[in-house]
Amino acid sequence: MTPSIFTCAAGPQIAELDIASGWGSPDSARTVLERHWDTFITASDFQYLASIGINTVRLPIGYWSLGPDFCQGTAFEPVAEVYQNSWSRVVRAINMAAESGIGVLVDLHGAPGSQNGQPHSGISDGQVNLFGNDWYENKTMAVLSFLAQELVNVTNIVGIQILNEPNNVDELPDFYARAITTMRSTSPAAMEFPLYLHDGFDLMRFSDFVANRTDFVVQDHHSYFVYTASDASESASHHTQDVHDFIAKDLGAASDHQRRNLVVDEFSCALTDQSLSGEDDPDAARRGFCEGQMEIYQNETAGWAFWAYDKENCFDDPGWCFKAAVGKSLPSTFFSYGHAPPTDPSRFPALSDMVSEMGSPSYDMTSTSDETTPSTIAAASSTPEIGLFPVRRRSRLRPERRSRSSLDTPRPQPSRKRDEPDPLPVDPNQRAISKGYSDGFLTAKIFALYGMSKLGFTGQYINDSLAKLGRKVIEPGTEHYYEQWFMEGLNDGEALVGSTVN
Structure with a gap:
């Protein structure tokens, strides 16, 4: 998303830890990251989102974002000082959103030990060490407890997401049950607070998990069409048909099963060149695909979030950049009642x-x-x-x-x-x-x-x-x-x- 900050990163140059370990010294890496945090998203971005009817943003953070103390005993310990001012930036982003009337879902995108081995979990060695490791699991519980203690009473925090895209391991339901119990025990307010969990791309397994609970737990399901060979070869029109057919049916069945506590909190307009190559009008095909997704996710679930709001060279990439998609592949506004509330x-x-x-x-x-x-x-x-x-x-x-x-x-x-x-x-x-x-x-x-x-x-x-x-x-x-x-x-x-x- 932001290749410029990886220019002098260490190692494979694909993950947060590579940035923090590079740039010649921790001080230099901290300067690079703090400049990025201060400039990539500003108050004007939240004002823009509010002006077009977006009422919630999903804010992905890593456990390292909580500060140096939470880096101890993890892969980030050698570079912990890089994050001495990171939590204050998270708080600032939440407050900027509040000033524009926007809610925030705080998403633990990277957990201690890594929940999936992917670069977006902060590491580049591919190791999945969270599950079955008492140290990392306990560390993650401490992270989630901190988030609950700090955020539950913040009026524009709409929820906390426990993990992003974890591997769908046998232990995952038990891990989630422990995390929910841990977070709810932090305060009386936490007992009724919305907690989100990603389903590991297993829609029905975690539909059952949510349906069997009575508290405010929400399943998050992500939907992409570019990561498999079959997706790459399928035409955009067929993808759109799939969205309106079996994907809509599956989401609707899951949503009804679990009292509508289901969201699609990552989707995009991204399609492969091969998917678009057979279309007479590729732009129209992408628009039909993207608007079709938004329509189905609105109708069949409680809401959606687009990945991602911004990126470098955004307007060259309407598939992955929300700002570029608005008014082209997506509608121009998203107000619940069709138009903006009065600003006068x-x-x-x-x-x-x-x-x-x-x-x-x-x-x-x-x-x-x-x-x-x-x-x-x-x-x-x-x-x-x-x-x-x-x-x-x-x-x-x-x-x-x-x-x-x-x-x-x-x-x-x-x-x-x-x-x-x-x-x-x-x-x-x-x-x-x-x-x-x-x-x-x-x-x-x-x-x-x-x-x-x-x-x-x-x-x-x-x-x-x-x-x-x-x-x-x-x-x-x-x-x-x-x-x-x-x-x-x-x-x-x-x-x-x-x-x-x-």
Whole structure:
């Protein structure tokens, strides 16, 4: 990505450790890296991303980024002094993102001992020493504990990723379980904090892992089409067809299985020359491929991230550089509601008032053949705030999506004026439907007021809401009504926000 900083690196000149070990001395290497950290990404980059509707960035770091103490006993120990000012740069990047209203997912891209032997894990010797090595595993737990302690209460941190692209070894699920327990034990706030794990390119294995947990754990799956001989020889058009066909089906099945706690946090527009060579219009083929990926990842998962935002000679490489792809292979903007929130401060109160005053419609629902469905229901609650959480993290971009519930109840029709009092449901099923709808509708409003965002992790949000509400509000056996009607209220609320602000 940045070949210039490898010019005087040591060894194979392909990894972070080669840079830190080169340039004649640790002081010189530190100067090179600090200049890179200070100039490669600046506040203007976050401002640009916010201006086109990007609400989250994934920030890859290595364990060495935490400072010299974390380099001890690792391959980076001889060059630990190079990183004496590195953590402050990480903090600065997070704060710059916050100033532009952008959330940050901090990704442990390189773990002690290396999780995959790849240069992007920091080393160039190809060795995978993390798994099964008590020293490196304990060191990694210390790194993850530090990240949890430092970041969980930072308002624009949307999550921490435990590992990037680890080898899919037998021990990986147990490693993840230990890491999650370790991180959650650092503070009460960490108990509900989003923790991300990469699936080692085994989608269904870790779909089961996430589905069998109830806490906020998110699976990250990466999607590329250039690294195998079959990918290299397949045409761009066929790749696009694959994305819309079996890849969409696999992602959708996994997402449904694990309450939508799935993201594709690395994809690109990259295709081989061979894949493009048979296309009549290579640029159009790349655009169809790239926009097709974005559409599927939005529809079938909770969100996506592009690898990478910037690189040297960016505008010569729209396959790998987001800035070059925007407006060419990708859309020009990415706003949840199709356009930017107002930037004129004088318009903020008007927009806020407009959304805040959106009343939750009151409905009656006619009877159905399902005996457990109430014959009439007021789909608004007198206590809509119960079960909702402060919006402190931005959701991933997602389009409007209908609930996939198997329940087949008809859409309710308006029956009363908005300012008439709502009857208080006494039947448990009615209460679950009423509460679900009003909570979903209110959630759409809350997220809209927070940078015109939409809720991404719908299943986790609903599960957490049910846990907060408790059995006295949503009786056992009625949870499916709450879930279905939460989605109905959410979709109606988002539709009304869209029509209101547009």
